[in-house]
Amino acid sequence: MSEIRLTSQHTRSEVIRCLRSALLEHGSATKVELSHNLQISFPTISKFLKQMENRGEVTTVGLDESSGGRRAIRYTYQPNYMLGLAIFLEKGETNYTVFNCLGEVIEQGYTHSMLEEGVSQLTTFIESKRNAYPNMNAVAIGVPGAVNNGTIFHIPGYENYHNLDLKKHIEEQLAIPTVVENDMNAAAIGYMAQREMGERISLFYLYLGKNGPGAGIIINGEIVRGKTYFSGEVSFVPQYDSRNLLEALANGNGGETKSTHMAEKIDAISRLVATITSILNPHYIIFCDDEIDTVMLNQIAERSTNYVPREHLPELAVSNLKHDYLNGLQRLGLSVLISQQIDDQHKEYR
Incomplete structure (x- = not known):
């Protein structure tokens, strides 16, 4: 949760939001620290902290060491308040x-x-x-x-x-x-947040899914939604003369054997990796660990080099979808x- 500074006229809701963010991020703070970090006047900080304390949203956790004057009261947020x-x-x-x-x-x-x-x-x-x-x-x-x-x-x-x-x-x-x-x-938001990735990170999180594939796309730390909020519906991505990604993953070429179908599945995913690499050039492409194992991940990485230069490939990784x-x-x-x-x-x- 990043700290937000207010440098202009601020509303009641902005002050409360920033106070909560700062206290939750830092664990505790004094009025002076909050006033300085948020660039909100000391009287305003005092007023809102008093209201929050009265309703049990914040509590005091003791006094700071004296620097010559009155010892400053330190406040902390009650995380179970909401x-x-x-x-x-x-x-x-x-x-x-x-x-x-x-x-x-x-x-x-x-x-x-x-x-x-x-x-x-x-x-x-x-x-x-x-x-x-x-x-x-x-x-x-x-x-x-x-x-x-x-x-x-x-x-x-x-x-x-x-x-x-x-x-x-x-x-x-x-x-x-x-x-x-x-x-x-x-899931993409959760993956980034859990690993505290920087704001400039770009990634593509792919789920093959029970109802067809879908993806979460983050560019420079921001979710990509698209003009009509249709971004990530990768099942429609055309891959072969008569098949899109959904069709390629579902039945491949009509291959008769399990090994043939797996090879076609690896190829379909590798083509998508190459497409995403060429268009977005992300830092990471993430797969779900219950869908792609280490052997398949290595096969996808190798197969992808048939379609895009190896040096431009993102890092391919697996993660737990439910957790993310x-x-x-x-x-x-x-x-x-x-x-x-x-x-x-x-x-x-x-």
Whole structure:
């Protein structure tokens, strides 16, 4: 969570967001430190810290050593003051975590798949978690489809969620701030965040998937969404005269043997690696460790050199999709949490 400086007129929500970010990032701080680092006046810092302390959002952790005057009070954020829920929908099951403002997991588990059911099942599940954790103030939902500002507009095989504004639905039904993200975008965010990669890093995170391949694309630290939020739908990438990537991975050339089909699969993925290398030239291409093993990774790397010079190939690596996915959703949920506004009567408002 990077520190944000405010150098112009700042709103109440900006001040609160920056105070939370700074305290969570540094663990503790004095009013003087916060005023200096955030470039917000000392009286403003004092006013907001007092409000946050009164509602139990921050607490004091002692006094600093004296430098000749009054000893400064040191403040810290209470990470369990607000909690978030990260939940991702898959064909086989629904995974979730409840986490605090430090990203620490309070509860983690899974339940049955809700993709083939109506959205009411998902709403009921989220409501049950909010009842168990009344201070749950953010929900981050991941879906295997293309998302435009909370609306799922491309999710093959799951008509109940097609053209559904899931963000609006959850917020209207449960009054919990919600963010909805494509699964591979969330995984790419989680992969970068977990490894604390720099802002200039570019990567391509590929999932072959149960419903066809998809990818999360990050360029210079930013998710690429595209004009119509269709970026990453790589199943449509044409690879052969009559087959796109989805068709090539599904049945190859109609090869009769398992070894022949595997060779065709390696070739199809290698062609995609070459395409991405030529167009994006990323630092990394990430595969899912339950889909690509070390032997296949080496075969893909070698085969890719048939199509693009070896020296331009990115680093090919494997990672745990579930871990990265949940971590990415938590990061998105944390962003929502630290932006929460709370009135003087301790009630949330948006």
